[in-house]
Ligand SMILES: *[C@@H]1O[C@H](CO)[C@@H](O)[C@H](O)[C@H]1NC(C)=O
């Protein structure tokens with residue numbers, strides 16, 4: 621399939637990322653599905669978040685962490701993990717909009733941390749950064765003195781959104797199997813990407829507000845595509861009775 625890709629626009633990313641990159645490893649940990657596969661990878665299973673994190677209490681409280689750094693490494697002790705898996709409506713990687721604290725509409729961003737038991741979520745402030753939306757109180761604080769900056773970090777007031785404060789614009793998230801158009805070759809390399817007529821199955825690698833990286837199932841070509849290249853059924857699969865929150 622890759623012959624049809626336009627290299628000039630970098631739509632077809634051949635080859636893989638450098639191995640052993642710490643961040644890449646972490647992201648990979650994030651994608652682990654079950655407690656068992658997580659521990660097998662050397663991660664720790666965080667029961668409050670129902671996801672794989674680093675096996676370190678810095679990432680999950682010890683009493684909730686299954687792994688070498690937790691109180692137990694027995695996956696059977698996680699009752700939640702034994703239940704049939706229900707796909708959360710809001711989850712890490714989904715695109716949401718939210719009303720600003722000052723009442724103006726609206727911010728959009730990708731859900732970064734999802735605490736399913738607590739029903740609290742953090743949202744990335746912008747694409748290409750791990751910075752999360754913080755409270756207005758925090759944004760308006762007096763800046764810390766230089767020497768206090770490190771200790772101040774631990775006091776950051778993230779805005780923890782409740783489900784009713786978030787409107788899901790797209791429920792696509794890493795690991796989803798989707799149908800995606802691919803970019804076809806054009807004579808003029810400067811042109812914008814041209815959408816293929818047909819779609820092919822692909823697995824979502826990651827999401828930003830505007831783009832989704834997918835891994836095409838047929839040839840494992842990884843491509844970063846505009847969102848409209850993907851068949852996104854979020855609004856069609858809206859559960860009955862589940863209104864989108866900000867729509868009046
Ligand atoms: C409201 O808050 C948002 C986010 O902090 C900011 O971008 C916007 O300018 C504010 N609007 C008003 C009217 O204060």
Ligand SMILES: *[C@@H]1O[C@H](CO)[C@@H](O)[C@H](O)[C@H]1NC(C)=O
Pocket residue numbers: 789790852853854855
């Ligand atoms: C779903 O509907 C909302 C509101 O009309 C819209 O903003 C959003 O882009 C839609 N999502 C998709 C994936 O089409």
Ligand SMILES: *[C@@H]1O[C@H](CO)[C@@H](O)[C@H](O)[C@H]1NC(C)=O
Pocket residue numbers: 637748825826827828833842844
């Ligand atoms: C998403 O994945 C692609 C391909 O692996 C990578 O190049 C890109 O940096 C990733 N983007 C984010 C926001 O993680």
Ligand SMILES: *[C@@H]1O[C@H](CO)[C@@H](O)[C@H](O)[C@H]1NC(C)=O
Pocket residue numbers: 825835840842
């Ligand atoms: C794409 O999928 C293949 C097969 O599952 C996998 O080996 C490869 O690591 C994936 N690439 C990325 C960047 O996720």
